[in-house]
Amino acid sequence: MSTLTIEQFLHQDYSKQTVDSYMFAINHFLKLNPKAKRYKYKNIVQYMEKISQQQPNAKYRVVILSAIKKYYDYLVMSEYRQDHPCKKLNIKVNSNQAVQVQDLFSSEELQLLLTRENRYENLDTRNNVLLNLLIYQGLTSDEIIRLNVQDVDLDAGMIYIKSSTNLNRRKLQLLAKQILLFSKYINEIRPKMLRSTTDKLIITKLGKPIAVNSIHAMIEPLKTLFPDKNLNPKTIRMSVICNWLNEKKLALEHVQVLAGHKWPGTTEKYIKVDSLQQRELINRFFPI
Incomplete structure (x- = not known):
């Protein structure tokens, strides 16, 4: 025992x-x-x-x-x-009722996702960019695969997210540490990986636009960090929204905009x- x-x-x-x-x-x-x-x-x-x-x-x-x-x-x-x-x-x-926030990840736990290195530098940088979009901007997998290079404004430190059926378009700020990473990926790494003509920001190791299932496959090896929790792009996004509200104490209206929610009631579900x-x-x- x-x-x-x-x-x-x-x-x-x-x-x-x-x-x-x-x-x-x-x-x-x-x-x-x-x-x-x-x-x-x-x-x-x-x-x-x-x-x-x-x-x-x-x-x-x-x-x-x-x-x-x-x-x-x-x-x-x-x-x-x-x-x-x-x-x-x-x-x-x-x-209209509560998300089970106790099953989500804290900001510190999400940071652990960035500690795993890939033996290939190009993929390591690409994966880092992708994880950054998940854990800092709280994007959905669908939003990530629809991002174009032109949607990232490094000079302004902003990223533009297109609207979808369920989510509003929005303009999100990049953290200072993200700008250098994104610049390296866009200007150095991505051109080396590119094998076809595409404007899509995130591409596979074969140089083609990434698909949603590939994002899930990239997250899969990280699940060993949290064997008792359900780690996937959706729960990462849910955790980010929860942490904006409950850790950073951002106003509900502000988090609604950051998350792209059409209704404040959707955001409200994440309040602990x-x-x-x-x-x-x-x-x-x-x-x-």
Whole structure:
């Protein structure tokens, strides 16, 4: 059996704020359910149904269920249990409700994606540019493959993103450290890689415009950095938007513009539940 405490177990994957939030929900769950260690699926469903009756806001219910799931993850890891009673239990949320921000990546975690080197310098620079667009500008894979060289204005330090069916066009600022990288790629590396006539910014090692599946393939080897999380271009973008709101404390309206969202409600889904407010709600609806 593992000698790790559940709190130490959580700290392996989550920030202190998330761990504190999870521990509060777990301790509350255990106080109300002293036999929880032997609970089956139906017992947890009943508990979540009680919460649902008292607290209709899915944002809070998602956090509580996520914490309970981690409790049973810990029991399985510690060999107290062989099975996980609620691994497949999920909260139904509609498009206007919260994103499960606790499963996303912090800015520090996203930075780790840039530490992996490629043995080929050309690909290393190209991959760096691509990752930069994902973790600093929060672009979608589709937006990246549609970028042209002309969309990058190195003199102004800006990049222009075309509109799509779901997202607005926008003009995003490049960080100072990105300008040198992008300049090297556009002026030195990309011309060496080019094998056909194309204006597309990001090209493959064969010199052709990159496709969405190639972006996913480039991310695939990086998944080993986060074995317990779902790393892909979509979750990277979601993490960036979440961090703009919750780490950098940018205004909702500003983040809406940066993300290209057509409606503020879409951006609002990324706001994290305030830990203190969450505790007050749990105590109010489920006093011990």
